[in-house]
Amino acid sequence: MRTRTLFPSLLLLGAVSLTAACSSGSAGSAVSAPGGDRPGSASSPVRSVDPSKIKGLKIVSDSSEQSSCRFATSYPDVPGAEAMTAAMKKDVEERLAGFRSRMCEDGNSAEGGELNISHRLLVASGDVLGVRLTTQDGSSVGSGLSARTYWYDGKAGASRTALELVADGSRDAFVAALKEQLKGREGVDAASLDDPLSAPASRAAVLDDMAFTADGGLRVTFDRGDVGVPAAGAYTVALFKETITPWLSAFGQRVQRQTVQPSGSLHLGATDVPEPAVPTHTASGDDDTDCKKVTCLALTFDDGPAAPETATLLSYLAQYKARATFFTVGQNVAAHPDLVRAEARAGHEVGNHSWNHPDLTKLTPEQVASQLNRTSAAVKAATGKAPTLFRPPYGAVNAQVKAATTLSPVLWDVDTEDWKYRDAAKVAQTVIDKAKRNDVVLMHDIHPTSVAAVPQILRTLTARGYRFVTVSHLRATL
Numbered sequence: 001m002r003t004r005t006l007f008p009s010l011l012l013l014g015a016v017s018l019t020a021a022c023s024s025g026s027a028g029s030a031v032s033a034p035g036g037d038r039p040g041s042a043s044s045p046v047r048s049v050d051p052s053k054i055k056g057l058k059i060v061s062d063s064s065e066q067s068s069c070r071f072a073t074s075y076p077d078v079p080g081a082e083a084m085t086a087a088m089k090k091d092v093e094e095r096l097a098g099f100r101s102r103m104c105e106d107g108n109s110a111e112g113g114e115l116n117i118s119h120r121l122l123v124a125s126g127d128v129l130g131v132r133l134t135t136q137d138g139s140s141v142g143s144g145l146s147a148r149t150y151w152y153d154g155k156a157g158a159s160r161t162a163l164e165l166v167a168d169g170s171r172d173a174f175v176a177a178l179k180e181q182l183k184g185r186e187g188v189d190a191a192s193l194d195d196p197l198s199a200p201a202s203r204a205a206v207l208d209d210m211a212f213t214a215d216g217g218l219r220v221t222f223d224r225g226d227v228g229v230p231a232a233g234a235y236t237v238a239l240f241k242e243t244i245t246p247w248l249s250a251f252g253q254r255v256q257r258q259t260v261q262p263s264g265s266l267h268l269g270a271t272d273v274p275e276p277a278v279p280t281h282t283a284s285g286d287d288d289t290d291c292k293k294v295t296c297l298a299l300t301f302d303d304g305p306a307a308p309e310t311a312t313l314l315s316y317l318a319q320y321k322a323r324a325t326f327f328t329v330g331q332n333v334a335a336h337p338d339l340v341r342a343e344a345r346a347g348h349e350v351g352n353h354s355w356n357h358p359d360l361t362k363l364t365p366e367q368v369a370s371q372l373n374r375t376s377a378a379v380k381a382a383t384g385k386a387p388t389l390f391r392p393p394y395g396a397v398n399a400q401v402k403a404a405t406t407l408s409p410v411l412w413d414v415d416t417e418d419w420k421y422r423d424a425a426k427v428a429q430t431v432i433d434k435a436k437r438n439d440v441v442l443m444h445d446i447h448p449t450s451v452a453a454v455p456q457i458l459r460t461l462t463a464r465g466y467r468f469v470t471v472s473h474l475r476a477t478l
Contacts, residue, residue, distance in 0.1 A: 051335040052335060053124075058077040059331070059335050061074045061332065062074075063303055068103065068113065070359060072116050073115070073116075076088075083159040084129065084151070119132065125265075126154075126258045128151070129151070134147045167248060174244075185235065206227070216245070216259070217241050217244065219239075221237075278342050287470070297467070298438075300443065301313065301327070304339070305339035313445050314342055324470065330378050333378040349389070350387055352376055352379065353390065354390075414441045422449045427453035428453035428457050432461065
């Protein structure tokens with residue numbers, strides 16, 4: 001996700017399309033170029049998947065607000081694909097552990113480091129599931145950018161590697177086609193191709209990012225330094241449907257078919273996938289609290305919505321007729337629009353927290369606008385109303401970020417550090433001890449322990465005369 005100009009683009013698009021070569025290929029394939037696809041290249045897009053249609057989907061998220069230990073990770077947990085979820089979980093946790101040991105331990109902290117792992121569903125149809133995780137590790141040497149696709153075969157009940165899209169007996173021909181299209185490109189020489197692509201033992205590691213396009217072609221993306229000198233960046237080779245189809249495994253053929261013509265549902269063998277309950281609380285009307293006359297507090301919750309945590313939180317808030325502001329992450333809004341609708345219906349405020357939680361101060365103005373506009377569009381689609389507020393991830397905001405949007409930035413007065421302390425009693429006591437009149441409190445509804453802290457906060461502070469209002473209401477009545 002970075003060199004500087006490359007990293008944000010991946011965050012915005014959720015897919016790897018970085019390139020370093022500069023000419024189109026033959027009729028059967030193409031190598032994409034820095035300025036976009038050239039005439040004759042395989043330019044068909046990777047099809048979008050609506051995550052809200054996946055029954056029982058959970059987005060597993062984690063993040064920090066510490067300036068010297070900035071991370072945000074996410075991956076989908078789909079019922080029936082437990083083996084694939086376990087593989088993603090293992091990889092994410094290993095990357096996060098490595099990042100934290102380099103950047104977050106005592107004596108190792110340094111400003112500017114950031115780990116961002118975002119996800120994109122490539123196909124979720126029939127008996128196949130595909131996910132790409134894109135990683136930007138600011139503590140790594142070089143760009144720190146890498147991506148990997150994960151695949152699940154519901155028919156076999158097994159997690160698959162990207163290379164398993166190609167039949168065993170066709171892999172030499174497949175690799176030969178890739179090498180042919182990469183040879184002669186800037187930064188690539190024969191030696192740099194032979195080592196990673198000729199040895200079967202290393203192929204799976206190098207060929208770990210593949211996805212079918214909407215017309216059935218296959219895109220193979222190589223991370224920076226995999227097949228060329230690191231300075232040349234990443235390469236994407238696109239093979240047309242006519243070229244790749246004879247080489248596909250039976251599983252690859254099913255993935256290709258479900259990508260081109262998705263069926264109406266996903267069947268991965270999960271025996272019981274209950275639909276999570278969505279609260280139906282409805283606000284009785286506009287909030288008439290006058291914060292000039294009473295003691296107000298604005299509770300804010302970042303990084304959601306999350307299932308089932310956000311639903312539980314909404315029920316707690318309703319018991320005390322408390323209103324709050326939810327700063328939502330766009331990729332989670334797309335997965336759980338029903339929870340965002342429930343937030344708005346109950347009289348809460350829905351704000352914008354970017355699409356996938358990058359440090360906005362490291363993006364161009366166009367990329368900042370895309371992060372925020374894409375999220376605002378998702379919120380408006382869910383609720384009928386676009387946000388007016390945004391919370392910059394990590395609280396990182398500058399003049400350039402402010403100029404790129406009409407949304408009003410919101411920071412906080414009380415940081416519960418609930419991302420760090422997964423202890424409901426500690427989180428509750430922090431708010432009870434530190435919050436003062438008209439403060440804005442930072443919490444996260446992706447953490448069960450944070451949600452569990454809310455009843456004690458509401459009970460104790462309500463008894464002290466506090467009223468819980470949205471950020472916009474607090475601002476409007478002061």
